[in-house]
Amino acid sequence: MDEEKALLLRIKRERAARLEAESLLEIKSRELHAAVKESRRLTRQLEKTVELQTQELLSAQRVTKLGTFVWDITENSFSWSEGSREVLDLDQSTTRNSFEEFLAAIHPDDRHIMQHISEILHQSVESGDKFVIDTEKTFRLKQRGEDIRWIKFVCDSTDFKFFSGAVQDITESVVAAKDVRQARTELESRLADLEKTQHKLRVAHEEAQTANATKSRFIAMISHDIRTPINGLLGTLTLLADSELESSQRELLQVATSSAELLRVLVNDVLDFARLETGQIQLEPANFNIRDLVSQLIDFWSPLATSAENRLEANIDDCVPGVLRGDPIRLGQVFNNLLSNAIKFTSSGVITLNIRADDSRASEKLKEHLIIEVADTGIGIEKNDQVHLFKDFSQIPLEHNEEEQYYDLSSSRRGAGLGLAICRTLVEQMGGKISVTSFPGKGSTFCIRMALEAVSDAAPSENPIEYPPLVTVEGRAPSVLVAEDVPANQLVSRMLLQSFGCQVDIANDGVEAVAACKKRKYDFVLMDVSMPRLDGIAATQQIRCLKGSGFEKLPIIGLTAFAFAHEKQRFIEAGMNEVVCKPVRREHLYEAARNAVDGRNSTESGEDTTKKTSAINLDVLRALISGLSDEQVRKVMQQVSDDLDKYRDQAIADAKSGNIIKLSRSCHAIKGLAASFGSQDLASLASSIEGAAREGDFELAVANTLDRLDFTTDETLNALKNYQALPDPLSNAG
Amino acid sequence: MKGMLFTELIDFIERHTDIATTEQIIDEARIDRLGAYTAVGNYPHEEMLEIVGSASSILKSRPQELMRQFGKELFPKLYESHPQFFEEGVKDAPLFLSRIQEHIHDEVAKLYPKSSPPKVLVSEDETRLVVNYESHRPFALVALGLIEGCYEYFDQPVDVQFDGDLGVTSTNAQFSILKT
Structure with a gap:
C-alpha cells in the first residue's frame, strides 16, 4: 500500500473513530446529566429523610428528656444537640459551650464529678493510654427555685479526641425511686407492726381457745356435778309430795319442785351445748326415709301435744323424695327441739310440721332443696327477741342477758335458751339455714332450708349387711329398756335400737328403770349414767340386787358423755357390762347391743361345748395329736394341762414377787405351749406379757398377768377338757 | 471488549511497522468498521483476532508470537x-x-x-x-x-x-x- 492511500485510510479511520467517540461522548453526557439529576433527587430525598429523622430523634430526645453531645477534649468544648441544651437548661442561641460554661450549669456541690472526669480524660488524651473511669455519672443542675433536677451523663470515645455522649434528665425516676424507697420503708415498718399485731392476735387467740376449752370443760364438769344434787333434791321433793301436807306447804313444795325441775333442764341444756361446742357431735350421713322419721316424731310427741289440747299435724309434699341422704339422728334432734318448743308455747292450738320441695331452687342436680317448717299458733315472739333467738348466751349483748329474753324464758318451763342455738348449729353443720317468722299472740313459724341428696327409692338402704336385725336365741326381737331423761336422747336411742330390730321401752329416770325391770324381763338395758332422781349407777346397783332370776346377769349398757369416758371403769365396777359414749355412734351401740344379746344367749345356754372349744384352734390341736391312740391323747392332754397349770401359777407368783425376768421366762414357756396346741388367745396374751416384761413395762406385764392370765388359762384348760369329750372327725373318717 | 485494547493493539503494530503497513493490516482484516476504535468504546473480541490474523499474514510472523x-x-x-x-x-x-x-x-x-x-x-x-x-x-x-x-x-x-x-x-x- 502506498503512503498516500495509507494516510487517506488513516484519516478516514480516525474520523470514523472521532465520530464514534463524539457520539459515545454525547451518550455518556446524557447519561451523566441524567445521573446528576437522579443524584440530586436522591440527595434531596436523603436530606428530607435525614431532616425527618433528626426531627424524630430530637423529639424523642425531648420526650425522654435526653440530649446528645460531642465533647472536643483538646478544645475542651461541647457541641450540644437541641435536646441536651434543654436538658441542661443552657442558652438555646448557641450550640457550642466551653467546659467552664457547662460546669456553671451544674450544682456547685456536684461540679467536682465532671471536673474529675475531665481531668482523667485529658490525662488519657495526653498520655495516649486508654482512660480508666466510669463516665456514667449523675449530678444535679444548678438549682433554680425549689426544684432539684437530676441529670445522668455518659460519654465514650473511639479516637480519644472527640467524646460522644448523652445527658438525660432523670429527675422523675430519682424522685420515683426515692418515693419507692420511702414507701418500702413505710411498708416494712407497717409489715413489722402487722406481724407484731398478728403475733399478739395469735397469742390472744390461743389464750382464748384455751380459755374457751377450759370453760367448756368446766361447764361440762360443773353441770354434771350440779345434776347429782339436783337429782337428790327432786327425789326428796317427790318423796315429800307423797307425805301429808297442808295446802300452803303443798304450794311451797310446788314452787320448789318446779324450780328444781327448771334447774335440771337448764343444766341439761348447758351440758348439751358444751358438748356441741367442743365438736363432739359429728354428722353421720346415712340414707333414711324422711316420712318414717316424721311419723316416729309425731307418734312420740302426740301424747304431750294432746295433753295441752293441741293438735299435732305433719304434711309432707308428694314431691319430696322418699329416701334422702343426711344424718337422720341429728335432723330428728332438730325437729324434736322445734316440736318440743312449739308444744311448750302453744295451748289449744295447732302445731304443724310441713316439708316441701323448695321450688325456687329446684334446678340443681342431685340435691333436693327442702323447706321444713314447724309452725304453731302459740304465744309468738316479740320482734326484738327474734334477733337473738338462735344465739347462745355468749353471743347475746350483756344488757339482754339480764332480761327475760328468750322464747324459753317467757313461759312456765324455762331453759338456758340453748335449744335453738343447738338447732342452728346442727342445721348449719348440715349446710342449711334456720329462720323464724313470728307474731306475738298469733304464733311462730320456724323455717329450715337445706339441700339433701335424693337417693333413688330403688336403691337399697345403706349397709344392710352391717346391721342385721338382732334376734334373741328364741328368735324373737330383743326387748330393750332405755333409761334416759332427755327426750331427744330417748328418741335417738329408740330410733337406733328400733333400726337394729329391738323393741324399746323408755324409762325417764333410774327409779322408773328399776321399776320397769321388776315388771318385765328385758334382754338388755341401755342406762344413761346421769339421770334425775336415781342416776344410772345407783339404778344399776339396785337392779343387780333385785330378787329374782337373771338380774345379776341382765346386760346393762351404760351411756355416758364422752367427757366422762375415763370414768368407764367406775361404771363397770358399779355393775354395768359395757359403756357406750355419747354422742352415740350407731356402730358402737350396735356392737354393744349385739354383745348384750349374744352374751345372754351363751349364759342362758349354759355349758355349750362347741362354743367353749373355740378357745383353741381345733385344726392345730388335731394335727398335734393325729396318729395317737386315745390313751396317748389323754396322756398328752394331761401333760399339757399340768404344764400349763404349773407355768400359770409360776407366772402369777413371779408377778406378785416382782421378778420380771422370771415372769418373762414363764410367759415365754406358756406362749410356746399354747401355740403348739392352737390356743391363739393364750399364746398372744403370753407373748404380750413377755414383750412388756422384756421392755421393762413392769406395770403392764404384772397387770396383764394378774388380771387376764389366770382367766385365759382357765378358758384354755376348759377347752382342752371339753375337746376330749368331742368325737374326733378324723377317727370317725378312718 | 474494551476499546483501549484495540487502540493499544494498533499502536503496537504501528510501533513495529509503519503507517502504510498498519493501515494495510487493518484494511485487510475482515472487520466492518474501517478499523475505527476509540479507547472508550466496546467492541467484539473476535475483531482483535481478525486484526492479529491480518498482521500475521502480512508480517509473515506467527499469530501466537504476536499475541x-x-x-x-x-x-x-x-x-x-x-x-x-x-x-x-x-x-x-x-x-x-x-x-x-x-x-x-x-x-x-x-x-x-x-x-x-x-x-x-x-x-x-x-x-x-x-x-x-x-x-x-x-x-x-x-x-x-x-x-x-x-x-x-x-x-x-x-x-x-x-x-x-x-x-x-x-x-x-x-x-x-x-x-x-
Whole structure:
C-alpha cells in the first residue's frame, strides 16, 4: 500500500473513530446529566429523610428528656444537640459551650464529678493510654427555685479526641425511686407492726381457745356435778309430795319442785351445748326415709301435744323424695327441739310440721332443696327477741342477758335458751339455714332450708349387711329398756335400737328403770349414767340386787358423755357390762347391743361345748395329736394341762414377787405351749406379757398377768377338757 | 471488549511497522468498521483476532508470537494509564500477580457492570508460583505476555512454563513460575 492511500485510510479511520467517540461522548453526557439529576433527587430525598429523622430523634430526645453531645477534649468544648441544651437548661442561641460554661450549669456541690472526669480524660488524651473511669455519672443542675433536677451523663470515645455522649434528665425516676424507697420503708415498718399485731392476735387467740376449752370443760364438769344434787333434791321433793301436807306447804313444795325441775333442764341444756361446742357431735350421713322419721316424731310427741289440747299435724309434699341422704339422728334432734318448743308455747292450738320441695331452687342436680317448717299458733315472739333467738348466751349483748329474753324464758318451763342455738348449729353443720317468722299472740313459724341428696327409692338402704336385725336365741326381737331423761336422747336411742330390730321401752329416770325391770324381763338395758332422781349407777346397783332370776346377769349398757369416758371403769365396777359414749355412734351401740344379746344367749345356754372349744384352734390341736391312740391323747392332754397349770401359777407368783425376768421366762414357756396346741388367745396374751416384761413395762406385764392370765388359762384348760369329750372327725373318717 | 485494547493493539503494530503497513493490516482484516476504535468504546473480541490474523499474514510472523509480544508490551502501558488500580508499595511481580483478581478484576467488574474480566487465581508453594487464567476469550497468550511484561516491569527475570501448546483459541491456561 502506498503512503498516500495509507494516510487517506488513516484519516478516514480516525474520523470514523472521532465520530464514534463524539457520539459515545454525547451518550455518556446524557447519561451523566441524567445521573446528576437522579443524584440530586436522591440527595434531596436523603436530606428530607435525614431532616425527618433528626426531627424524630430530637423529639424523642425531648420526650425522654435526653440530649446528645460531642465533647472536643483538646478544645475542651461541647457541641450540644437541641435536646441536651434543654436538658441542661443552657442558652438555646448557641450550640457550642466551653467546659467552664457547662460546669456553671451544674450544682456547685456536684461540679467536682465532671471536673474529675475531665481531668482523667485529658490525662488519657495526653498520655495516649486508654482512660480508666466510669463516665456514667449523675449530678444535679444548678438549682433554680425549689426544684432539684437530676441529670445522668455518659460519654465514650473511639479516637480519644472527640467524646460522644448523652445527658438525660432523670429527675422523675430519682424522685420515683426515692418515693419507692420511702414507701418500702413505710411498708416494712407497717409489715413489722402487722406481724407484731398478728403475733399478739395469735397469742390472744390461743389464750382464748384455751380459755374457751377450759370453760367448756368446766361447764361440762360443773353441770354434771350440779345434776347429782339436783337429782337428790327432786327425789326428796317427790318423796315429800307423797307425805301429808297442808295446802300452803303443798304450794311451797310446788314452787320448789318446779324450780328444781327448771334447774335440771337448764343444766341439761348447758351440758348439751358444751358438748356441741367442743365438736363432739359429728354428722353421720346415712340414707333414711324422711316420712318414717316424721311419723316416729309425731307418734312420740302426740301424747304431750294432746295433753295441752293441741293438735299435732305433719304434711309432707308428694314431691319430696322418699329416701334422702343426711344424718337422720341429728335432723330428728332438730325437729324434736322445734316440736318440743312449739308444744311448750302453744295451748289449744295447732302445731304443724310441713316439708316441701323448695321450688325456687329446684334446678340443681342431685340435691333436693327442702323447706321444713314447724309452725304453731302459740304465744309468738316479740320482734326484738327474734334477733337473738338462735344465739347462745355468749353471743347475746350483756344488757339482754339480764332480761327475760328468750322464747324459753317467757313461759312456765324455762331453759338456758340453748335449744335453738343447738338447732342452728346442727342445721348449719348440715349446710342449711334456720329462720323464724313470728307474731306475738298469733304464733311462730320456724323455717329450715337445706339441700339433701335424693337417693333413688330403688336403691337399697345403706349397709344392710352391717346391721342385721338382732334376734334373741328364741328368735324373737330383743326387748330393750332405755333409761334416759332427755327426750331427744330417748328418741335417738329408740330410733337406733328400733333400726337394729329391738323393741324399746323408755324409762325417764333410774327409779322408773328399776321399776320397769321388776315388771318385765328385758334382754338388755341401755342406762344413761346421769339421770334425775336415781342416776344410772345407783339404778344399776339396785337392779343387780333385785330378787329374782337373771338380774345379776341382765346386760346393762351404760351411756355416758364422752367427757366422762375415763370414768368407764367406775361404771363397770358399779355393775354395768359395757359403756357406750355419747354422742352415740350407731356402730358402737350396735356392737354393744349385739354383745348384750349374744352374751345372754351363751349364759342362758349354759355349758355349750362347741362354743367353749373355740378357745383353741381345733385344726392345730388335731394335727398335734393325729396318729395317737386315745390313751396317748389323754396322756398328752394331761401333760399339757399340768404344764400349763404349773407355768400359770409360776407366772402369777413371779408377778406378785416382782421378778420380771422370771415372769418373762414363764410367759415365754406358756406362749410356746399354747401355740403348739392352737390356743391363739393364750399364746398372744403370753407373748404380750413377755414383750412388756422384756421392755421393762413392769406395770403392764404384772397387770396383764394378774388380771387376764389366770382367766385365759382357765378358758384354755376348759377347752382342752371339753375337746376330749368331742368325737374326733378324723377317727370317725378312718 | 474494551476499546483501549484495540487502540493499544494498533499502536503496537504501528510501533513495529509503519503507517502504510498498519493501515494495510487493518484494511485487510475482515472487520466492518474501517478499523475505527476509540479507547472508550466496546467492541467484539473476535475483531482483535481478525486484526492479529491480518498482521500475521502480512508480517509473515506467527499469530501466537504476536499475541504474546503484545501482552508483554501491554503491561507497562496498562500500569501507566491506570495508576489507580496499582497499589502503592507493591514492588515485585509475584505480589502484584497475586493481587490482580482481588484488587483489579473485582474492581473492574464493579466499575463496568457489563464487562467480563478473566479470572486470574494465583497460588504458590515453596518452589513455584502458579497462575491460573480462565476466560471466555481466547487470550491465554496475551496473558502469558502480560505476566512476562510484569516481571520485566519489576525488573525480575522469569521463565514461565505452561502445559501443552497454547494457541490463538486457548481460553484457559495454567502458568508455572519457578521461584528464584
